[in-house]
Amino acid sequence: MLELKQVSKLFFPGTPDEKIALMNIDLVLQPGDFVTVIGSNGAGKSTLMNVISGVMTPDAGEVRIDGDIVHQLPEYRRSRWVGRVFQDPMAGTAPNMTIEENLAMAYSRGKFRGLGFGVTRARRALFQEQLTKLGLGLENRPRAKVGQLSGGERQALSLLMATFTKPQILLLDEHTAALDPARAESITRLTESIVREMKLTTLMVTHNMEQAIRLGNRLIMMDKGRIILDVNEQKKKDLTVEQLLREFEQISGHKMADDRVVFG
Numbered sequence: 280m281l282e283l284k285q286v287s288k289l290f291f292p293g294t295p296d297e298k299i300a301l302m303n304i305d306l307v308l309q310p311g312d313f314v315t316v317i318g319s320n321g322a323g324k325s326t327l328m329n330v331i332s333g334v335m336t337p338d339a340g341e342v343r344i345d346g347d348i349v350h351q352l353p354e355y356r357r358s359r360w361v362g363r364v365f366q367d368p369m370a371g372t373a374p375n376m377t378i379e380e381n382l383a384m385a386y387s388r389g390k391f392r393g394l395g396f397g398v399t400r401a402r403r404a405l406f407q408e409q410l411t412k413l414g415l416g417l418e419n420r421p422r423a424k425v426g427q428l429s430g431g432e433r434q435a436l437s438l439l440m441a442t443f444t445k446p447q448i449l450l451l452d453e454h455t456a457a458l459d460p461a462r463a464e465s466i467t468r469l470t471e472s473i474v475r476e477m478k479l480t481t482l483m484v485t486h487n488m489e490q491a492i493r494l495g496n497r498l499i500m501m502d503k504g505r506i507i508l509d510v511n512e513q514k515k516k517d518l519t520v521e522q523l524l525r526e527f528e529q530i531s532g533h534k535m536a537d538d539r540v541v542f543g
């Protein structure tokens with residue numbers, strides 16, 4: 280379970296450049312919730328991900344994971360609970376290491392390092408099994424350098440690495456946005472099946488309105504550092520992209536300014 284209570288984050292406070300990235304955010308994700316997040320440019324979506332994962336510390340408020348206060352902990356201390364996949368397929372993996380070395384790293388995440396970082400025979404079998412599930416044939420190339428993989432293959436691997444040890448929270452930060460439509464769709468399907476199978480509590484930022492409506496059981500809309508709309512599963516089922524954009528305009532008083540918006 281993830282809880283944010285009155286979380287705020289300002290950049291350059293008290294100066295003419297002051298930017299409100301998050302303002303008094305209250306958000307609770309129940310175990311197994313899959314929440315999509317949309318909003319204008321600069322709405323605070325990435326900052327929200329950053330204060331949950333530990334890249335940034337909020338100026339005020341509280342972040343709890345399964346009841347534990349985590350907002351003061353650095354990113355590496357939270358990595359046991361938080362899995363994250365970024366937009367950039369180059370992020371989140373080590374390009375000069377092999378597929379199985381990357382998996383070994385993910386497997387050891389947040390654990391006592393003394394247990395070892397290496398690729399043992401038992402682990403190799405586990406990695407093979409997990410790679411096979413991706414359906415990309417990566418299980419046949421465990422010693423290939425990750426830098427040689429295509430963007431889609433890398434995102435699939437990143438997804439596997441982020442979810443390997445069943446994180447309490449999975450953060451997906453526009454993780455299909457840099458892929459061509461066919462690859463994006465296959466990563467979306469993979470995401471759905473992993474999240475469903477592992478019952479992961481998931482927060483996914485997307486610029487694809489159709490995807491935001493179709494995926495998950497809840498949708499939140501952000502604007503100027505605030506959550507301005509929270510749509511439940513029932514309401515989301517009947518929602519259209521047009522209605523969603525109209526709602527955004529009505530509540531925020533302006534059109535959704537998103538230079539990367541995709542309607543479906």
Ligand SMILES: Nc1ncnc2c1ncn2[C@@H]1O[C@H](COP(=O)(O)OP(=O)(O)OP(=O)(O)O)[C@@H](O)[C@H]1O
Pocket residue numbers: 290291298299300318319320321322323324325326327
């Ligand atoms: N490291 C930073 N330093 C200064 N300002 C920042 C920083 N990170 C974010 N901001 C500002 O905080 C606000 C929220 O930014 P954030 O990146 O969270 O928005 P976003 O919703 O992810 O936007 P986009 O959809 O354009 O990626 C913006 O005004 C942004 O300029």
